[in-house]
Amino acid sequence: MKSRDEVRLSLPSKGHLGQQALDLLCDCGLTVRKVSPRQYAAAIPALPALTVIFQRPGDIVVSVRDGSVDFGITGMDLVAERRGEDGALLVLHDALGFGACRLCLAVPESWRRVASVADLRVHVGRMSHPLRVATKFPNLTRGFLERNEIHSFTLVDAEGALEVAPTIGYADVICDLVSTGQTLHDNRLRTLLDGVVLRSEAVLIANRAALQSRGEVLELARLLLEYIEAHLRAEDHVALFANIRGESPQAIAARMFEQETLGGLQGPTISPVVTRGQNGGWYAVHIVVRRDSLFDAVAELRSIGGSGVIVTPVAYIFEEEPDRCQAMLEAVGGVVQGGPAEPVNGEGKE
Numbered sequence: 001m002k003s004r005d006e007v008r009l010s011l012p013s014k015g016h017l018g019q020q021a022l023d024l025l026c027d028c029g030l031t032v033r034k035v036s037p038r039q040y041a042a043a044i045p046a047l048p049a050l051t052v053i054f055q056r057p058g059d060i061v062v063s064v065r066d067g068s069v070d071f072g073i074t075g076m077d078l079v080a081e082r083r084g085e086d087g088a089l090l091v092l093h094d095a096l097g098f099g100a101c102r103l104c105l106a107v108p109e110s111w112r113r114v115a116s117v118a119d120l121r122v123h124v125g126r127m128s129h130p131l132r133v134a135t136k137f138p139n140l141t142r143g144f145l146e147r148n149e150i151h152s153f154t155l156v157d158a159e160g161a162l163e164v165a166p167t168i169g170y171a172d173v174i175c176d177l178v179s180t181g182q183t184l185h186d187n188r189l190r191t192l193l194d195g196v197v198l199r200s201e202a203v204l205i206a207n208r209a210a211l212q213s214r215g216e217v218l219e220l221a222r223l224l225l226e227y228i229e230a231h232l233r234a235e236d237h238v239a240l241f242a243n244i245r246g247e248s249p250q251a252i253a254a255r256m257f258e259q260e261t262l263g264g265l266q267g268p269t270i271s272p273v274v275t276r277g278q279n280g281g282w283y284a285v286h287i288v289v290r291r292d293s294l295f296d297a298v299a300e301l302r303s304i305g306g307s308g309v310i311v312t313p314v315a316y317i318f319e320e321e322p323d324r325c326q327a328m329l330e331a332v333g334g335v336v337q338g339g340p341a342e343p344v345n346g347e348g349k350e
Contacts, residue, residue, distance in 0.1 A: 006051045007217050009224075010063055010072040013040070013054035017202065020098040021073045024202075028231040029316075030224075050220055058082060061205070065089045070210045070217050071224065075099050077177060077200035081137045090211065090331055092204045092221060093228060093324055097235075099202035101177045103137060105144070105195035108166050108173070109188045116193045117148045120173075124152055127172075134158045134171035137197070141175040144197040163187035204228065211332040218332065225325050230316035237288050237314045240297060242306040243273060245281045252283055252304075259300040261293045265317070288314060 011032070012018035022032055025044070032052055034042040042052040055063060055072075061082040063069035076094065083089045107114050114123050124131045131153040135141045138155045145153055156171045163183055165171035174189065175197060184190060204224065210217040246252040249270040256262040264287035273282040285306070289297040298309050 007049055007214075007220050008051050008053055008069045008071070009044075010053050010055050010060045010069040010074075012057045012060065012074060015057075017057055017075065017099050018054070021096075021202065024073075024096060024098065024228070024231075028227040030227055047220065047223060049216060061089070064205050064207050067207045067209055070207050070214075071221065072205050073202055074205065075101070075200050076203045077101070077103050077137065077140075077198055079203060079205055080198055080200075081139050088208055090206050090208050090328065092206050092225060092328055094201075094203050095232075096202040096204060096228070097232060099200070101179045101200050102191075103140060103175065103197040103200060104178045104191040105133075105141075105173060105175050105197065106178070106184050106189040106191050109190055114192070117150075117195060120192060120195075121148065121150050124150055127152075130154045131173065132156055132171045133173055133175055134162045134165035135175040136162070137175060140197050144175075163189060206328075208332060211328070218328075221328060222321075222325050225322055225328070226318065227316075229322040229324065230318045233317040233319075234314040236291050237317060238291050238294055239286065239288050239312045239314050240294075240301065241284065241286050241308075241310040241312070242301050243308045244283055244285055244301070244304065244306045246283055246305070247281065249283060252285065255304045256285070256287075259304065261289055261297040262287060262300055264288055265319075288317070 011021045025032055030044050030046050032042050032044055040054045042054070044050050044052060053069065055069075057074045058078050060069070060072040060074040061078050064072045065082070065084055065088050067088070071092075073096065076091075079089070079091065105117070105120070107120065111123065114120050120131075131150065133141055133145070133153055134156040136158070138157065141155060145151075156165065158165060158171070161183075162171075162174040162176045164187060165174055166189065167187065177200070178184060178191060181191065206217075206221055211221060212218075244252050246255070252270055253268055256268050262268065269286040270283050273284050275282065285301075287297075294311065298311075301309055
C-alpha cells in the first residue's frame with residue numbers, strides 16, 4: 001500500500017448511522033465541516049491534522065482493516081463480520097451510544113414449537129433438507145449455528161429485505177438486524193428466545209499497524225478518545241449551584257457528605273458569597289451529580305438549608321486519562337513521545 005502523510009477518519013456516508021456519527025462528533029466539539037454535500041471528504045477544524053472521508057458502513061471496516069484509513073465509526077455488527085482474524089483492526093470505543101440493534105435468528109410464526117435454539121435444533125433434525133438461512137452476515141451466522149450444534153444448514157446470500165425470504169420460499173429462516181421487531185411482526189416472523197447472535201451499536205475502530213508505527217495517528221487516537229469519553233461521561237451528569245448558610249466550608253461539606261447524592265466527583269466546591277454588607281455566613285456550593293439523581297440532590301440540598309438552586313448541563317468531564325486510552329496503549333505496545341510508537345513484540349492484546 002502506498003504510504004501517505006494524512007491521517008484519515010471514515011464516517012458512514014448516509015442514513016441514520018451517518019447523521020448520528022456527525023451529531024456525536026459535533027456534541028464532542030469536533031464538528032465536521034463539509035464544503036459541498038457532494039464531496040466525499042471533509043475536515044474537523046478542532047483537529048486540523050485529521051481528514052474525514054465518507055464510505056458505506058461495511059466498507060469502513062475493510063478500509064480500516066487494510067490500512068487505507070486509520071480510524072472509522074461504524075456498527076459493531078459489521079466489525080464483527082468483516083474484521084478478519086489477523087488482529088489488524090482494534091476497537092477503541094465499543095459504546096458510542098447510538099445505532100443500537102441486535103443480530104437475531106427469526107423463524108416463521110407458523111413454527112409454533114420452535115421457541116428456542118434447542119427447539120430449532122430438533123426441528124432441523126426432522127427436516128428433509130438442510131436449514132436454509134437468509135443472511136447478510138454469513139460469518140457470524142455460521143459461527144452461531146455451529147456453536148449451537150446445528151450443522152445441517154446452508155446460508156443464502158440475499159440483497160434487500162430479508163424478511164420476505166421465508167414467504168417467497170427461498171429460505172426457511174433469516175438472521176438479520178432487529179431494532180424494534182415491527183418489521184418481523186409485519187412479515188409473520190419472530191425471534192427465538194435465545195437467538196441473539198450479537199448485540200451491536202456504533203463503535204470507534206482503528207488500524208493497529210498505524211497506531212504502532214505512526215506517532216501522529218496514536219496521538220489523534222488519544223485526542224478522539226479524550227473528547228468522546230469526556231462528552232459521554234458528561235451526558236449523564238449535571239452541575240448544581242446553590243447558596244447555603246453555615247459556620248464554615250468544612251461544616252457545610254460535612255452536612256453534604258451525610259447525604260446520599262451530594263458528594264460530587266471528588267467533593268463539593270464551597271466558597272464565600274460576597275454581599276454588600278457582611279457575609280452573614282453565606283457560602284456558594286458547586287457540585288456535579290448524576291442526571292438520574294437530580295431531584296434527589298435538589299431535595300437534599302434544600303434539607304440542609306440550600307436555596308437558589310441552579311442546574312446547568314455539563315458539556316465535558318475530563319478526568320484522568322480514560323481507561324480506553326490505557327487499553328489502546330497496551331494493545332499497541334507503545335506511547336507517543338514526539339515520534340512513532342514502539343512496535344509491539346508479537347501480537348498485541350485487545
